[in-house]
Amino acid sequence: MRLSQLFIPTMREVPAEAEIPSHILMLKAALMRKLASGVYIYLPLGKRVLKKIEEIVREEMDRAGAQEVLMSAIIPAELLKESGRWDVFGPEMFKLKDRNDREFCLGPTHEEVFTDLIRNDVKSYRQLPLTIYQIQTKYRDERRPRFGVMRSREFIMKDAYSFDVDWDGLDVSFDKMYDAYCRIFDRCGLKYTVVEADTGAMGGKDSKEFMVTSNVGEAVIAYCDNCGYAANEEKAECTVQNTINEEMRSVEKIYTPNVKTIDELVSHLNVDAEKFVKTLIYKYKDKVVAVLIRGDREVNPVKLANLLNVTENDVELADEKTVKEVTSADVGFAGPIGLKGDVMLIADAEIPAMRNVIVGANETDYHLKNVNYGRDFKADVVSDVRKVVDGDKCPKCGSPLKLDRGIEVGHIFKLGTKYSDALGANYIDENGNEKPIIMGCYGIGLNRIAAAAIEQNHDDKGIIWPMSIAPYHVIVVPVNVSNEAQRDLAEKLYDELSKAGIEVLIDDRDLRAGVKFNDADLLGIPIRITVGKKAEDKIVELKLRREEKPIELKHDEVLNKVKELISENIRS
């Protein structure tokens, strides 16, 4: 392709709306443009990158025995109402009505549609196992789209669903997908970590996320260098860090006028935050629960929701009125002793291991010190409900955990029977018994892969595409197109490379060398061939985008060298 003809409106200045490198570079390098908040259109180069990623995903899905189908982006409301998710997703869905006032939504995910297909057309164990997938646009009306394609409202996803006769079968299907995912991300040139994840509103059992490590990632992951344990922040198990064996002292009431927050208490009493226990009042489904947690810790809302057997959306901090009713005091003085009404008391796992702590007195302007679990109060439930912190002991081996940020590019679940039960997707086993089909589901965000790849592969000049997903492999740059020798040699090379099936660009624009080099760097084409002063002697330069120094090559050596470089850098 000729740059003089390619629709590639690169930008010299940084668009004000973009903050992170991938977003900036995708706009600058003319991969995409924004149409509306969280909605992007892809230009020729961006489209090629997506195609490359799509092809890798497709090859690996097919290799793993999955079969491609294509659902509709439009889903009738009744299907999602059948599973209950019409309300679970709620405002996250783009909803629409047809002329007869029938409700639909633009699919945020497709479990129900796939399950519906299977319940109609799969009846016997003889038809199982089966894994089918699609590559399709999904729609989620995110509250806050951001970071370009990283969190957009329209995005391309590969979603696969496995159907098995039993849990052992699911394990096999799941492991195949797991392996396929590793191959996909390896081939895309991404550095990633697989972490244990919470299943959340999706339901199901085992769940793993594929996280591309990046400091712009929105997810926090905890991992252990020693034993390999890794989990996302929501899931990461917390252990009791240290057990204090002080002698229990007697409870004292202390006057703490208008001292409400842990920070204020720390400076008022000159005692470390870890000697306090916070009492947080939450509401869920018209019930009230009090959560006790060490002063310097944070509650993990996912763990709390799971413990209460509700979704995260159902749990929220109680309003002031409720807090006053339950604690008989202003907000800021809640404690475990003397709560009124039907309040479940949950203590974080660390609480029983603490001694002589300070808690709210359930009386405005007072706290209690030397309070001890077991002697002074007992919780209805003791469970891990806090967020991990850097340095926590690994739940598997006890070494210190580290925290990092990641971009979630893939997520695989063992769903089990959640949707087959809800929609009645059953099969007849060899004994004639009707049983629910055991399902798994597996998602990959394709545009996110592109953005994540840029996050991990760029410098201050632009993108540095991994060979496997680069829009083109080679760019031929004649330094001066009005120099006949340079132009002719460049054209000849372009022609030879094209005929050999190489994906090659030629920058035949009548521009200064600096502009062309800067564009080539911005675009991130892996191999640049510069045809300059030595064109008369049939000598050109070959420079890798990733490397600093070029090498000189004779004209007739170029094709083989290029072929070699490409095949070295693409795994299949």
Next chain:
RNA sequence: CGGGGUGUAGCGCAGUUGGUAGCGCACGUGCUUUGGGAGCAUGGGGUCGGGGGUUCGAGUCCCUCCACCCCGACCA
């Protein structure tokens, strides 16, 4: 959804006490130039986010709506 901010040429921005809109880059044309974002000359491009109001006169003041961005909340 709460808090903050911004809307002026394709991009980045300026616009004073209210007086009829400008700069850089980009774009067209001509000449010169040609190994890391050239120079000179010349030209085109604007419902100043929309609507309403105040005023002789509004990019500027007031009201209102909208869009977009950031922080938070939220997120299979």
